[in-house]
Amino acid sequence: MKYKIKSRIWIEADDNILLGEGRVALLKAIEETGSLSKAAKTLKMSYKKAWSLIDALNSRAQKPVVTTSIGGKGGGGAELTDYGRKLVNAFETINKNCWEFLDQEMKKQLYHDF
Amino acid sequence: MKYKIKSRIWIEADDNILLGEGRVALLKAIEETGSLSKAAKTLKMSYKKAWSLIDALNSRAQKPVVTTSIGGKGGGGAELTDYGRKLVNAFETINKNCWEFLDQEMKKQLYHDF
DNA sequence: TATCGTTATATCTTATCAAATATAGCGACA
DNA sequence: TGTCGCTATATTTGATAAGATATAACGATA
Numbered sequence: 440m441k442y443k444i445k446s447r448i449w450i451e452a453d454d455n456i457l458l459g460e461g462r463v464a465l466l467k468a469i470e471e472t473g474s475l476s477k478a479a480k481t482l483k484m485s486y487k488k489a490w491s492l493i494d495a496l497n498s499r500a501q502k503p504v505v506t507t508s509i510g511g512k513g514g515g516g517a518e519l520t521d522y523g524r525k526l527v528n529a530f531e532t533i534n535k536n537c538w539e540f541l542d543q544e545m546k547k548q549l550y551h552d553f
Numbered sequence: 554m555k556y557k558i559k560s561r562i563w564i565e566a567d568d569n570i571l572l573g574e575g576r577v578a579l580l581k582a583i584e585e586t587g588s589l590s591k592a593a594k595t596l597k598m599s600y601k602k603a604w605s606l607i608d609a610l611n612s613r614a615q616k617p618v619v620t621t622s623i624g625g626k627g628g629g630g631a632e633l634t635d636y637g638r639k640l641v642n643a644f645e646t647i648n649k650n651c652w653e654f655l656d657q658e659m660k661k662q663l664y665h666d667f
Numbered sequence: 668t669a670t671c672g673t674t675a676t677a678t679c680t681t682a683t684c685a686a687a688t689a690t691a692g693c694g695a696c697a
Numbered sequence: 698t699g700t701c702g703c704t705a706t707a708t709t710t711g712a713t714a715a716g717a718t719a720t721a722a723c724g725a726t727a
Contacts, residue, residue, distance in 0.1 A: 441566050441567065441615070442564050442565070442566055442571065443564070443565045443566075444562060444563075444564055444565075444647070445562065445563050445564070445565055446560055446561065446562045446563075446651070447560065447561045447562075448558060448559065448560045448561075448655065449558075449559050449560075450556050450557070450558055450559070451556070451557045451558075451559055452555055452556055452557075453555065457556065474702090474703070474704090475703080475704070476702080476703060476704080477703095485685080485686060485687075486703095486704090486705095487685095487686085487687090487705095487706085488685075488686085490704075490705070490706085494705090501555070501667070507703090507704060507705090508693090508694090508703085508704085509692075509693045509694070509703065509704045509705080510692080510693030510694030510695070510701095510702090510703075510704085511693080511694040511695040511696085511702095511703090512694085512695050512696075512702095513695090513701090513702065513703070514693085514694085514695090514701060514702025514703030514704080515693075515694080515702070515703040515704055516702095516703070516704090517703090517704080525667070526667075529662045529667070532658075532662070533558070533655065533658045533659065533662065536654075536658055537560070537651065537654065537655060537658070540650075540651065540654050541562065541647065541651060544646075544647045544650055544651070545647065548643045548646070548647065553615070553639070553640075553643070588672085588673070588674090589673080589674070590672080590673065590674080591673095599715080599716060599717075600673095600674090600675095601675095601676085601715095601716080601717090602715075602716085604674075604675070604676085608675090621673090621674060621675090622673085622674080622723090622724090623673065623674045623675080623722070623723045623724075624671095624672090624673075624674085624722080624723030624724030624725070625672095625673090625723075625724040625725040625726085626672095626724085626725050626726070627671085627672065627673070627725085628671060628672025628673030628674080628723085628724090628725095629672070629673040629674055629723075629724080630672095630673070630674090631673090631674080
């Protein structure tokens with residue numbers, strides 16, 4: 440059997456994307472670097488795109504996910520809120536469980552044919 | 554809770570997409586109409602795109618999924634093979650199960666917060 | 668053998684999205 | 698008070714995907 444099953448999950452709020460794999464990766468990079476611009480750089484993403492993603496995320500989430508500061512020591516920065524960390528953890532847990540579930544489902548089907 | 558979880562699954566063969574929701578919808582339309590061009594029309598898709606999808610599908614699948622004929626009564630046509638029908642059924646079963654699984658997973662997380 | 672609706676394919680144009688560029692403003696700190 | 702790296706935002710350019718258009722070939726049927 441050479442077939443592989445893949446998946447992509449995301450969370451929506453009011454029919455708009457709130458959180459998907461890309462935003463989760465960005466959130467994790469923000470947590471590691473403490474800055475939106477550095478996070479964007481490590482993900483080889485434009486600052487603008489990173490900012491847009493976080494802006495949409497914050498405006499649609501029920502509580503702030505990322506807090507930012509301008510100026511001051513180091514020029515400013517960005518960091519996750521506790522709520523943001525919870526969201527990331529929940530997303531990654533569900534995503535991992537989904538992969539395992541789908542692998543099982545695929546094996547079930549393999550008993551039959553293909 | 555206003556958050557909703559969504560998903561998209563697909564099957565790959567040799568790191569190329571074999572079957573996803575779009576192609577499954579196309580296959581079902583082919584089965585209903587007996588023709589690639591009519592199927593494309595009902596899905597508001599260009600014939601070219603439909604043909605490309607089916608061409609990729611047939612060339613990557615282990616067995617033919619769609620058979621076509623040119624000329625003759627009605628000008629020709631397209632129909633699913635038994636193998637194609639099995640693929641469609643397997644995909645839709647897995648997809649439906651995945652949705653249910655994710656809804657459950659989401660509820661588990663809701664016990665905690667959000 | 669002319670007609671018809673289909674498959675099959677190439678080419679060109681358009682639209683959409685991503686990327687690049689530019690610029691303003693901020694506040695700690697030296 | 699000048700510098701620095703960062704956030705925040707608009708605008709322009711470029712690349713890639715999608716769409717439109719055109720055309721050939723095919724075989725049953727009348």
